[in-house]
Structures are given as C-alpha cells and as structure tokens.
Amino acid sequence: MDTPLIVLIVLTSVAVTSPLYGIIFGKKSLKYVQYLTTLSLLISLVLLISSTLSLTPQESTVPHLLRNDSLGSFFSLMVILVTLFVTITSFDYMKDNSNENIYYSLLLFTAIGMTMLSFAVDLLVIFVAWELMSLPTFILAGYNKRDKLSNEAAVKFFILGALSSGILLYGISLMFGITGSTNLDIISQSLPTVSADMLPFIIFSTISMLAGLGLKLSIVPFHMWIPDAYEGSPTTISALLSAATKKAGFAAAIRIFAVIFPIFSFDLALALSIVALVTMTVGNLAALTQKSITRMLAYSSIAQAGYLLIGLVVLPYSDLGLLGLLYHSFNHAILQASAFLAAALVRLKTSSSSLDSYNGLSKVMPITSFCLALSLLGLAGIPPLNGFWSKLVLFAAAVDGGYTWLALAGLVNSAISVAYYLLVIKRMYMDETSLKSIKEPFLFISILVFASVVIIVTGLLPNILYNISEDITLSFLSNNPV
Amino acid sequence: MLYLLSVPLLWLNLRIGDLLEPLINYFIVSLALLCVGVYGLIAKRNAIRLLFAVEIIINAAIINFVAFARYYDTPLITGQTFSLFAIALAATEAAVGLAIIVQAFRLNNDIDVLELKRLRG
Numbered sequence: 001m002d003t004p005l006i007v008l009i010v011l012t013s014v015a016v017t018s019p020l021y022g023i024i025f026g027k028k029s030l031k032y033v034q035y036l037t038t039l040s041l042l043i044s045l046v047l048l049i050s051s052t053l054s055l056t057p058q059e060s061t062v063p064h065l066l067r068n069d070s071l072g073s074f075f076s077l078m079v080i081l082v083t084l085f086v087t088i089t090s091f092d093y094m095k096d097n098s099n100e101n102i103y104y105s106l107l108l109f110t111a112i113g114m115t116m117l118s119f120a121v122d123l124l125v126i127f128v129a130w131e132l133m134s135l136p137t138f139i140l141a142g143y144n145k146r147d148k149l150s151n152e153a154a155v156k157f158f159i160l161g162a163l164s165s166g167i168l169l170y171g172i173s174l175m176f177g178i179t180g181s182t183n184l185d186i187i188s189q190s191l192p193t194v195s196a197d198m199l200p201f202i203i204f205s206t207i208s209m210l211a212g213l214g215l216k217l218s219i220v221p222f223h224m225w226i227p228d229a230y231e232g233s234p235t236t237i238s239a240l241l242s243a244a245t246k247k248a249g250f251a252a253a254i255r256i257f258a259v260i261f262p263i264f265s266f267d268l269a270l271a272l273s274i275v276a277l278v279t280m281t282v283g284n285l286a287a288l289t290q291k292s293i294t295r296m297l298a299y300s301s302i303a304q305a306g307y308l309l310i311g312l313v314v315l316p317y318s319d320l321g322l323l324g325l326l327y328h329s330f331n332h333a334i335l336q337a338s339a340f341l342a343a344a345l346v347r348l349k350t351s352s353s354s355l356d357s358y359n360g361l362s363k364v365m366p367i368t369s370f371c372l373a374l375s376l377l378g379l380a381g382i383p384p385l386n387g388f389w390s391k392l393v394l395f396a397a398a399v400d401g402g403y404t405w406l407a408l409a410g411l412v413n414s415a416i417s418v419a420y421y422l423l424v425i426k427r428m429y430m431d432e433t434s435l436k437s438i439k440e441p442f443l444f445i446s447i448l449v450f451a452s453v454v455i456i457v458t459g460l461l462p463n464i465l466y467n468i469s470e471d472i473t474l475s476f477l478s479n480n481p482v
Numbered sequence: 483m484l485y486l487l488s489v490p491l492l493w494l495n496l497r498i499g500d501l502l503e504p505l506i507n508y509f510i511v512s513l514a515l516l517c518v519g520v521y522g523l524i525a526k527r528n529a530i531r532l533l534f535a536v537e538i539i540i541n542a543a544i545i546n547f548v549a550f551a552r553y554y555d556t557p558l559i560t561g562q563t564f565s566l567f568a569i570a571l572a573a574t575e576a577a578v579g580l581a582i583i584v585q586a587f588r589l590n591n592d593i594d595v596l597e598l599k600r601l602r603g
Contacts, residue, residue, distance in 0.1 A: 176560065
C-alpha cells in the first residue's frame with residue numbers, strides 16, 4: 001500500500017477545503033473544520049503506525065521521489081502525532097481568534113510538508129517539502145497579528161527561515177552540478193566516481209546544505225532565532241516548531257548525510273562532532289539563565305539538538321548512532337510537545353510565560369503541573385522515564401563509534417541541564433502562590449495526560465521503541481550502506 | 483545587480499580567452515550573487531532589503547541550476563525544472579514575507595529589524 005501518497009491526499013483534501021467552509025458557511029463551520037482536521041490526522045496516524053510496523057520497503061507510485069520505507073513512516077508518525085496534539089489543544093488555545101479555519105488549514109499544510117520531507121529521496125522533493133513545511137509556520141508564528149511580540153517573532157523567523165531555504169537551495173544546486181542528478185540514489189552512485197578536483201565543490205555544497213538544514217535543526221551557530229521565535233509565537237506553535245518541524249528536518253538530514261558521508265567520512269564526522277559539542281553546551285548554559293519558560297524550553301531544545309547530532313556523527317561507525325537518533329527523536333518529540341503544551345495552558349490561564357508565574361502552580365493547576373514536571377524530568381533524563389533510555393543509547397553510540405569524549409561531554413551537559421529543569425519543578429511544588437484555583441480545560445488536559453502516559457509507558461517498557469528503532473535502522477542501513 | 487557584476491566578469495574572461503570552459507563564468511556570477519546576498523543579510527537593517535538579499539541568494543542557485551543543466555553532454559531537463567520550482571517557491575516566500583513585514587510596519591511604523599528587540603532573554 002502506498003502510504004505516503006494516501007496520507008498526503010487525505011491531509012491535502014481537508015487542508016485545501018477547510019478555508020472554503022469558513023467562506024461558505026461562516027463562523028458555525030469552525031466545529032466541523034476542527035473535527036475534520038482531527039479526523040484526517042487520526043486516519044493518517046493509523047495508516048502510518050501500520051506501515052511503520054511493516055519493515056520491508058513497500059511499493060510507491062513515485063519511487064524516485066518518495067520512498068515508502070519505515071524510516072519515513074516513523075518520522076511522519078512522530079510529526080503527525082505532534083500535529084494532532086497541537087490541533088486538539090488549539091481548540092482551547094486559539095478560541096475566539098479571527099480566521100480560525102485558516103489556522104487549522106495551515107497546521108495541516110505544515111503536516112503535509114513534514115510528511116513529504118520524511119519520505120523524500122529526491123533533492124527537488126526535499127526542497128519543495130522544506131518550503132511547504134516552512135511557509136505555513138511563518139504565518140502561524142505571527143498568527144496573533146495585533147500582538148507585537150508575535151509579529152516580531154514572525155519577522156525574525158521569516159528572515160532566517162527564508163535564508164535557510166536559500167542556502168539549502170544553493171547547496172542542492174552545487175550537488176546537482178557535481179553529480180548531474182537530484183535523486184539521492186543516483187547521487188550516492190556517482191559521488192565516488194567524480195574526479196578529485198571536485199572535492200572543494202563537494203565540501204562547499206555540504207557546508208551549504210548543513211547550514212540550510214541547521215537553521216531548522218537549531219544547531220549552533222544557526223540558533224539565534226530559536227528563542228525569539230519560540231517565545232513570541234503562540235505557544236502551541238512553539239510546540240509544533242520544536243517537536244515536529246525539527247524532527248522532519250532530521251529525517252531529511254539523515255537521508256542526505258547517509259549519501260554524503262561515504263565520500264569524506266572522517267572530516268565531516270569530526271566537524272559535526274564539534275558542532276554537536278558546541279550546540280549542547282551553548283543550549284544548556286544559556287538555558288540556565290532564562291526568566292521565561294518558553295525561552296528556557298527553546299534553549300533546552302537547542303541542547304537536545306546537540307544530543308541528536310551525536311547520532312549523525314557516528315552514522316558511519318556504529319549502527320547504534322542511527323538507532324539512538326530515531327529513538328531520541330521520538331522521545332524528544334513527545335517530551336518537548338508535552339512541555340510546550342503545558343506551558344501553553346499556563347500562558348492561556350495566567351497570560352504569562354515568565355518563570356515567576358510558575359510559583360506554587362501545583363496547588364492551582366495540579367494535573368498540568370504534574371505533566372509539565374514529568375516531561376521536564378524526561379528531558380533531563382531521569383532514569384525511569386523514556387528520555388533516559390534514548391540518551392543512554394546515544395551516548396553508548398558515541399563510545400561505540402570512537403567518540404568517547406563526546407559521550408563524556410554529553411554526560412556533563414545532562415548533569416548541567418538537570419539544574420534548570422529541577423528549578424521549574426521546585427518553583428511549582430515548593431513555592432507559595434497568590435493565584436486562585438484555575439479550571440483546567442478537559443481536552444487540553446486529556447492530551448497532556450495522554451502524553452504523560454506515553455512518557456511513562458515507553459520509559460518503563462523501553463524495549464518496545466528500542467526494537468522498533470533497531471528494526472528501522474537495520475532495514476535503512478541495508479538499503480543505504482553508509 | 484546581476485548586470486553590474488556579470489558584465490565585467492564576462493568581459494574579463496573573454497579577454498583572457500578562456501572560452502573552452504564557459505561554465506566557470508556562470509559559477510563565478512552565481513558565487514558573486516551569493517556573496518552579495520550574504521553581505522546584504524549581514525549589513526542591512528531594513529526588512530525588505532533582507533528579503534531582497536535572500537531572493538538574490540535563491541537567484542544565484544537558479545543560475546547554477548540552468549548553467550549546470552546545459553553543461554552536461556546529454557541535456558538534463560532536471561536543472562530547468564528545478565529552477566522553475568525554485569522561482570515559484572521564491573515568489574510564494576516573498577508573498578508571505580511581505581505580508582508579515584507589512585503587518586510589522588502597521589504595528590511599529592518601522593521595518594528596521596534592529597529596532598525589533600522586545601523579545602530578549
């Protein structure tokens with residue numbers, strides 16, 4: 001069954017028609033648009049779960065553009081799940097906003113772009129999907145258009161996002177010039193045969209593509225816009241940016257780097273390892289001093305991108321690298337989405353995202369505080385939760401691939417990160433509050449509780465996701481030897 | 483900007499007489515455009531100028547695509563196709579970006595990106 005195409009058609013049909021319903025039927029169509037959006041995402045989720053579990057690459061109608069393999073299914077499963085969370089929580093968060101139909105339509109368009117990006121094996125499709133993923137998020141970041149902060153976030157996000165696609169396009173054009181094709185399979189065949197004079201061009205192209213991808217993957221030196229964009233945009237959208245678009249970017253990065261790595265593996269791996277080290281250190285150190293929870297989570301998201309990069313660094317040396325990358329991507333998507341959505345609920349109810357408004361929160365919003373505390377502990381990597389296992393696999397991969405110092409740096413960074421995560425938990429559970437009891441909306445809470453259940457279950461039974469990631473890794477590496 | 487840069491470069495190259503490798507001319511032009519774009523992003527403060535700078539980078543890539551596609555013995559349609567896609571996507575990007583910038587002007591009466599500093603950590 002050609003899952004990617006079916007998912008794309010299901011999502012597109014709703015995404016294209018839902019603004020029309022608003023024009024034809026007016027305000028009362030909103031409920032139906034919300035249901036339709038949720039339903040289409042649920043259908044896609046079911047299809048993707050079934051295709052993730054069947055591991056052999058299946059037939060695809062357009063095999064040169066979209067490869068229907070389990071790696072793509074796994075990543076699009078992740079992004080669709082996060083989009084579903086964001087959609088359902090937006091029912092409350094975006095209530096009484098103007099043009100709500102278009103909000104859901106744009107969410108779906110982002111989901112379409114991310115799904116396409118996870119399956120794409122042609123640089124043309126990767127670029128189109130990249131734009132399809134980015135353009136709606138620019139608008140969503142500035143969705144509260146009368147809000148100066150939201151608009152400022154959108155301007156900053158737009159300029160760097162546009163730069164990212166421009167630089168990515170330049171890298172792709174050079175790669176096309178070197179190999180004469182944009183298909184990743186043909187590129188991987190013809191790259192080893194190009195003459196040695198071309199090496200500077202290959203390096204230039206790789207750096208351009210890394211910079212273009214890196215602006216979305218939030219790796220240092222391309223991370224400047226992340227805290228501003230995450231703080232200013234609606235917090236549900238920050239959840240989408242941090243948990244979903246970044247993961248889709250990693251899917252594209254895996255496919256591109258699996259092709260480029262065999263050419264000059266050592267230099268590239270060393271360069272990437274330094275980038276990973278700097279990324280996690282900068283993210284964690286900057287997060288320590290933040291006064292607002294969204295900024296803190298943004299810097300923590302940068303630090304987590306550093307951990308994920310370890311998986312890319314050891315891609316050619318150890319199977320554990322890709323395994324850890326997949327495993328940690330899933331866990332990080334759930335944890336980060338849950339943390340940002342809890343922050344969104346607090347911002348909705350107290351209209352503030354500063355850390356001071358979290359003082360004594362557990363007394364007025366007990367369920368939200370519990371879910372937030374759980375996801376923060378998971379991000380810190382406290383043992384029984386899922387974040388611990390995937391970090392363990394990543395650090396083991398670093399040791400296995402000969403980058404012991406990177407694993408040590410990761411451990412030190414994890415230790416630093418516990419400080420700022422625990423500080424929020426301390427504020428919520430130990431401090432006093434002046435707030436009166438707050439009613440927590442049912443749908444919002446059920447999403448947070450569902451995410452918490454996933455965090456606890458995948459933490460207590462780590463072998464489920466580990467085995468799935470292992471199977472996906474082996475089937476990906478047998479088709480794309482690195 | 484394209485003319486300003488490409489004319490002297492092409493002229494220089496004709497003087498040298500290196501007509502056997504015309505591909506490098508196109509590459510030099512596109513590299514120069516990339517540098518202009520990056521310079522614009524670093525040095526300019528007006529949001530619309532930054533948008534221009536990004537568009538210049540995209541155009542540099544498009545020149546690469548078309549030139550490389552012509553270079554191969556069996557003409558490749560991929561390069562032209564890709565450049566058409568890139569032009570269309572650059573146009574949508576400009577539309578979205580201008581909408582955001584117009585809204586920024588309405589809110590702040592200014593589109594100087596360095597004046598946007600409410601979000602600080």
